[in-house]
Amino acid sequence: MVRQYRNTIINQIRGLGLILLLLGMFACPGTNPAGVVDMPGVDKLPDIKELPDPFVMNDGTRVKNKTDWAKRREEIKAMMLYYQYGHIPPAHKNIIAKELSSETVYDGGATKKHILLSMGPEREVKINVGMVIPKGEGPFPVILKNDRGIFNVPIADEIVRRGYIVADYARTDLDPDQKNTVGPAQAAYPDYDWATLAVWAWGGMRVIDYFMTLDVVDKERIAFTGHSRGGKTALLAGALDERIALVVPNGSGCGGAGCYRFQGEKSETLERITAPERFEYWFHPRFRDFADKETKLPFDQHFLKAMVAPRAMISIDALGDLWANPYGTQQSHRGAQPVFEFLGADDKLGIYFRAGGHAQKEDDWRTLVDFADKVFFEKMPASGRLFCQLPFPNAPQPFSWSVPRGK
Secondary structure (H helix, E strand, C coil): CHHHHHHHHHHHHHHHHHHHHHHCCCECECCECCCCECCCCHHHCCCCCCCCCCCECCCCCECCCHHHHHHHHHHHHHHHHHHHHCCCCCCCCCCEEEEEEEEEECCCCEEEEEEEEEECHHHCEEEEEEEEEECCCCCEEEEEEEECCCCCCCCHHHHHHCCCEEEEEEHHHCCCCCCCCCCHHHHHCCCCCCCHHHHHHHHHHHHHHHHCCCCCEEEEEEEEEEECHHHHHHHHHHHHCCCCCEEEEECCCCCCCCCCCCCCCCCCCHHHHCCCCCCHHHCCHHHHHHCCCHHHCCCCHHHHHHHHCCCEEEEEEECCCHHHCHHHHHHHHHHHHHHHHHCCCHHHEEEEEECCCCCCCHHHHHHHHHHHHHHHHCCCCCCCCCCECCCCCCCCCCCCCCCCCCC
């Protein structure tokens, strides 16, 4: 009890230090996009060994109600974009869609469409979108995947039979996933400092803009997924876009559902993922400053998960995928749970691990749809699949703070 009290006090002191720094932020025109102010550099941030408290606001007060949380969510968003992902342009309201092909599939049970979206300045930004739509009037819920190409969902026919539109878009249309390369989206919006993951997430949000124009789409039931780097993209898009009702990062690891402060054996670290010879370009250049200094981060990935609440989220992973940090994924899940609890959405946060390695397998897709059935339609899976089992039940609690009371 004494140790827990001491840890709480220490965390509050460190949090106060961060608050004072954040209150001292100053405008720095010319280095950031318009309206963005500088935040403290890594050398001026306090050392926080446990998962930081998402409920402490920048003015030092603690979140007490949902109104406070809405304000805190915006503060978290500003931090994560500034340090980790870069800033994205707003929706460009000039999207046009061209249907490139349409055919009947699955013995007449669905229609498969290839759509090309054009948007942005001079409509030079283009995204290829695939859609498989069940027969009938709808509207139908949607499962959207980001990938290198389209029509890449292995059990699309089964998912369509379960009443879902299956859609995917080619994220590399926006950024080719190569270092030292300016992709079409970044070229179209040169005043923004967004890195590759942010570009890909922004593309998914623009696909959802298009979905909002379609009568066949159930606007309240859109799920967004992706695997590996696509899982990182899905989590970021889901945190930013409140139209996404269910967020499903799959095998997302470092920079996704994993954790920077808590690492399992053989897992990818912040230092490794941001190495110049690897994937530094996925993140804002500032993020590399935290390599081997993870405890200086004013957040961890539980903050990104918390931004999804009170909407639904499930992270799907494999126990043998050590590089994706199963242990850290559990710990960030535990760090997000108090926010979901605070917002009355305890049952909307899931976690699922299967045996095996790094892939988005058929079992993962079935888990996704089972969880979607649960949160969208209150259907429990016939398989008896559970969405709340922790693979490391004896892992120590990664934080000492608690859910605000009296909300």
